[in-house]
Amino acid sequence: MSGLAAFKPYFLGPRSENETWVRAGIDGVLDDWFDWRKRLFADDPAAITPADQAAPGFLADRARLGERLAELVAKLRGETPVYSPRYIGHMVSELGLPALLGHFAALLHNPNASSREVARVSAVIETEAIAMLAGMIGFDPATARGHFTSGGTVANLEAVWRARYRLDDNLALGLTLAERFDEPLDIFAAAHLSARRRQAMIARRGLTASDLRARSGVLGNPHDIAERLGRASGRPWRGPVILAPGHKHYSWVKAANVFGLGEEAFWTAPVDAQGRLSVAGLAGRIDEARAQGRPVLMAVSVAGTTEMGEFDPVDRVADLLCHLRRTQGVHIWHHVDAAYGGYFCALDPDERLLTAPLWRALRAVRRADTVTIDPHKLGYAPYACGAILTRDTARDAISTFAAPYVEGDDPEAAPWTTTLEGSRPATGAAATWLTGRTLGFGPSGLGAVLASTIESCRAIRGALTAASAQVRPLDPMDTNIFCFSVASEGESLSTANARTAAVHTAFVRSPHFAASRTVLSAAACPDLIAAHVASWGGAPDADGLVLVRCVVMNPFWADPALRARLLGELTDELRGIIAATSASLTV
Ligand SMILES: *Cc1c(COP(=O)(O)O)cnc(C)c1O
Numbered sequence: 001m002s003g004l005a006a007f008k009p010y011f012l013g014p015r016s017e018n019e020t021w022v023r024a025g026i027d028g029v030l031d032d033w034f035d036w037r038k039r040l041f042a043d044d045p046a047a048i049t050p051a052d053q054a055a056p057g058f059l060a061d062r063a064r065l066g067e068r069l070a071e072l073v074a075k076l077r078g079e080t081p082v083y084s085p086r087y088i089g090h091m092v093s094e095l096g097l098p099a100l101l102g103h104f105a106a107l108l109h110n111p112n113a114s115s116r117e118v119a120r121v122s123a124v125i126e127t128e129a130i131a132m133l134a135g136m137i138g139f140d141p142a143t144a145r146g147h148f149t150s151g152g153t154v155a156n157l158e159a160v161w162r163a164r165y166r167l168d169d170n171l172a173l174g175l176t177l178a179e180r181f182d183e184p185l186d187i188f189a190a191a192h193l194s195a196r197r198r199q200a201m202i203a204r205r206g207l208t209a210s211d212l213r214a215r216s217g218v219l220g221n222p223h224d225i226a227e228r229l230g231r232a233s234g235r236p237w238r239g240p241v242i243l244a245p246g247h248k249h250y251s252w253v254k255a256a257n258v259f260g261l262g263e264e265a266f267w268t269a270p271v272d273a274q275g276r277l278s279v280a281g282l283a284g285r286i287d288e289a290r291a292q293g294r295p296v297l298m299a300v301s302v303a304g305t306t307e308m309g310e311f312d313p314v315d316r317v318a319d320l321l322c323h324l325r326r327t328q329g330v331h332i333w334h335h336v337d338a339a340y341g342g343y344f345c346a347l348d349p350d351e352r353l354l355t356a357p358l359w360r361a362l363r364a365v366r367r368a369d370t371v372t373i374d375p376h377k378l379g380y381a382p383y384a385c386g387a388i389l390t391r392d393t394a395r396d397a398i399s400t401f402a403a404p405y406v407e408g409d410d411p412e413a414a415p416w417t418t419t420l421e422g423s424r425p426a427t428g429a430a431a432t433w434l435t436g437r438t439l440g441f442g443p444s445g446l447g448a449v450l451a452s453t454i455e456s457c458r459a460i461r462g463a464l465t466a467a468s469a470q471v472r473p474l475d476p477m478d479t480n481i482f483c484f485s486v487a488s489e490g491e492s493l494s495t496a497n498a499r500t501a502a503v504h505t506a507f508v509r510s511p512h513f514a515a516s517r518t519v520l521s522a523a524a525c526p527d528l529i530a531a532h533v534a535s536w537g538g539a540p541d542a543d544g545l546v547l548v549r550c551v552v553m554n555p556f557w558a559d560p561a562l563r564a565r566l567l568g569e570l571t572d573e574l575r576g577i578i579a580a581t582s583a584s585l586t587v
Contacts, residue, residue, distance in 0.1 A: 007449045007555055010439050011094050011380075014084055014556055022097060029105045080514070085554040085566055088460070089516040091306070091340060093553035096380030102434030103382045103427040111426040113148065114416035122426030123415060129429045132436035133373060134389050137338065137345045138366030145396035146389035147419055148375075148428040152339030153251040155372035155388040158399075158420050160242070160255045162370060162390070163298040163333040165218060165398045167191055167240055171229065171295075172215040173198060176207060178232035179215070185232040191240070191295030192330040195394065222260075233293065241267045241289050244300035245277035245312055246524030249337065252300065261297075269299075273527035274476050275520075277301055277312035279320055286324070286332070298333040303365055304341020307518045307549065308474065309481030311341060313357065315364035322367075335370045339386065342373035344450055344479060348443035353454045358478055369395055375432050378450060378553065385428030449555050453480040456557035459567065460550060467571035468578050470499075472536050474547060483518065483547040486578060487536045493529075495585075496538060497546040502581040503574075504548045510577070513570055520545040 012018050052058055082092045111119035113126050126148060134144035149155045174190030177183040193201075202212075217225035229237040239261060244252050246268040256266040267289070270281030282299065289296050299321065301312040314336055324330040336342075345362050347354060354362070365371055371389040375381040390396040396418055416422060439445040457480040464484065465471050474483040486503045487496035504517040522529055522543045533540045557563055 006444065007439065007452075010097050010449075011555060012083070012097060012100075014094075014562075018097070022100075025097070025101045026104060029101065029108065033108045083554075085556045085562060086512060087514045087554070088550040088552055089514040091374075091377045091551050091553065093551075094380065094555065095382055096431075096435055096439065098434040098438045099375070099379065099381035099431035102430040102432070105434075106425070106427045106430035109426075113424040113426045113429060114419065114422055116415075119426055122429060125433050126415070126426060126429035129433040129436060130387065130389065132441055133342075133375075133387055133432065136441040137342055137371060137373065137389065138363065139371075139389060139391055143392045144389055145393050145418075146387055147415055148424065148426075148432070149386040149388055149419075149421060150384040150424075151376065151386035152249070152337070152372050152374045153254065153386075154420060155339070155374075155386045156249070156251045156335075156337060157255050157258060158388040159335045159370040159372065160259055160298065161420055162395060162399050163335070164240075164259060166333060167295060167297055168216050168218040169212070169398070170198060171217065171225075172212045173201060173207070175215040175225070175229060175232055176211050177201070177205065179228070180211070181205065185229070185234075187229065187233045187237070187293050188290045188295055189330070192332055194325070194329065194331045197329070235293050238292065238294055239265055240295045240297040241265050242297050242300065243267050243269050243282060243285050243289075244337075245269050245302055246271045247275060247305050247307060247520070248300065248302065249306050249339070252337075265297075268524060271525045271528065273531045275305070275308060275310055275525050275528040277317065279313060279316045282317065283320055296332045298335050298369075300335050300337055302341075303336050303338035303361060304344065304479060306340060307481075307520060307547075308477070308483055309340060309479040309551075310476055311358050311361040311478050314361040314368075318364045318367040333370070334368045335372070336365050336368040337372050338365055339372045339374040340377050341479065342371065343378035343441075343446060346441045346443065346445070346447035347451055348447055351443070351447075351451055353451055355478075366391075375428060375435075379432060379435060379446070380449075380553075381428060381431040381435065384425075385431060387428070387432075450480070452555060452558035453552050456480070456554075456563065457482050457550070457552035459563060460552055460557070460570070463567045463571050464574055467575050470578055470582075471574070472496075472532070474532055480552045482550045482552065485532065485536075485545065485547060486581075487538060490537045492539045492541045493533050493545065494542040496533075496536070497542055497544070499581060499585055500546045500548060502585065503577050504546075506577040506581060507548065510573060512573055516549045516551065518547050518549045520547065 009018065012022055081087060083094045087093065106122060111122035113119045113122055116123045130146045131141035134146065135141040149158060170191050170193045174185050178185040213219055215225065226237040242252065242256055242265060253263055253266055256263050267285055269285050270278045272278045286296060299317065301314045301317045303311050303314055318334060321332050321334050324332060342365065345365060349359065369391055372386065373389065374386045376383045376385040399418060457477070461473055461477060461482045465473050470486050470488055472485040472487050485496050486499045504515065507513060507515045520529060529545045530540055532545060
């Protein structure tokens with residue numbers, strides 16, 4: 001429970017314990033905002049006079065606003081109480097105060113981070129906040145780039161967008177060499193060319209940008225280019241594939257869909273009995289793609305899955321891709337989806353809570369081309385706040401775009417040229433910036449908070465597993481997400497699934513605690529499910545595994561008195577629910 005006292009100033013507290021300081025912080029921000037307007041352009045006349053404010057119409061409108069605001073606030077009282085330690089459902093919890101105050105301060109100024117013309121300060125804050133995140137995951141903050149997005153889904157789309165430009169650039173070069181110089185076109189080799197070799201080939205042939213643009217499937221007609229690629233390579237062009245582990249977030253299927261690749265282009269790489277990407281399986285799928293003449297748009301590994309919070313062996317994926325580069329000149333774009341788990345890079349390297357393989361995975365996030373990280377998850381920031389990080393400027397600027405009505409196309413001055421979204425808030429950047437400058441993204445700051453949540457998650461797992469012999473914890477539990485089934489000894493998976501689903505439903509109805517539910521698909525992780533079902537001697541007779549899922553993000557579970565109280569209540573509640581659902585299932 002290291003660091004508990006250290007982070008208590010950084011959250012409001014389940015009983016609004018830090019109300020005084022939050023109020024002072026918000027008042028300070030408001031005072032400054034009012035004062036800013038009063039002092040800037042101080043000679044301008046007032047536009048709203050005391051006489052206006054005394055007029056009956058004005059007073060009536062103001063009264064109506066007050067009433068409706070009260071109505072809205074009253075409605076929001078019925079909102080899901082995700083701030084409470086009793087909420088261990090989805091990937092949301094208590095907000096960090098620096099994030100809340102930073103968000104609020106930027107909100108009032110309403111900068112648009114798409115351009116320095118409308119965010120002359122916030123664009124700088126965004127750059128600094130991105131450098132903090134980059135430094136945390138191990139990128140060189142001086143050369144890494146990136147920006148905030150509305151979330152992990154858009155950040156993942158941003159990564160696909162860049163990888164697709166890179167693929168298109170390479171294929172356009174291959175096609176130019178084939179059509180103009182009669183060079184043979186090997187699609188797989190051409191698609192995975194390194195930036196350096198690409199430049200050398202362009203220089204050797206004296207090619208111009210317009211030569212290449214004329215053969216771009218992104219800028220031109222993709223069907224026409226496909227036909228020409230087929231003709232030049234001697235086999236029909238069937239498009240690239242995206243390789244990601246079977247347990248990937250559904251945002252990857254959306255990405256394949258949005259970029260017009262067809263969901264067929266989304267190839268899942270096998271996962272092992274631990275639910276982790278199998279590196280041998282990934283290598284096999286790369287070979288399959290090569291045999292079919294289909295390039296790999298990108299290989300994705302996941303640092304902290306949405307279902308279980310577990311880590312793929314990011315280091316061994318990076319080793320495999322490095323081996324392909326060294327031995328075959330095949331450069332495959334590596335994206336790490338660290339939307340959930342990226343912040344674990346803030347933990348102390350001596351932290352015993354993480355295993356050696358996990359540390360190796362975390363330290364290898366820096367070897368990726370692009371990384372997704374979600375401050376609105378373990379960064380304790382308000383929605384909507386995700387981020388895409390690229391290892392360097394070239395990987396960021398590859399998708400650069402031009403539009404006439406905003407200033408130049410220098411990506412430093414005009415962030416919109418490298419973002420998928422147009423207008424963007426600066427609230428996420430400000431929230432992250434203030435968190436980084438106060439709590440900090442190191443072992444004694446956010447790292448300590450996250451270490452405490454892992455420890456709390458273990459305590460919850462221990463207590464719930466002891467509460468009933470029917471609770472079957474799912475392994476591995478790498479971080480702060482605990483999943484379990486409810487099953488009697490020897491019963492089939494389908495019966496256990498019904499029992500587990502009933503327990504989850506009872507949790508949803510319970511006013512005391514909230515947990516979430518997930519279903520692992522047997523097609524995606526057969527070995528993981530087989531190992532789990534074997535833990536109670538059952539038969540895997542279903543297409544999926546239903547799990548109750550507890551995401552333990554709330555830092556206050558680390559408080560000894562609160563933990564003792566809530567663990568007692570939670571285990572009693574689970575025991576009661578299991579007894580009640582058993583009775584109803586056997587009727
Ligand atoms: C949450 C998550 C996403 C999607 O992020 P949103 O912010 O919900 O769009 C993508 N990948 C992983 C691994 C996630 O946990």
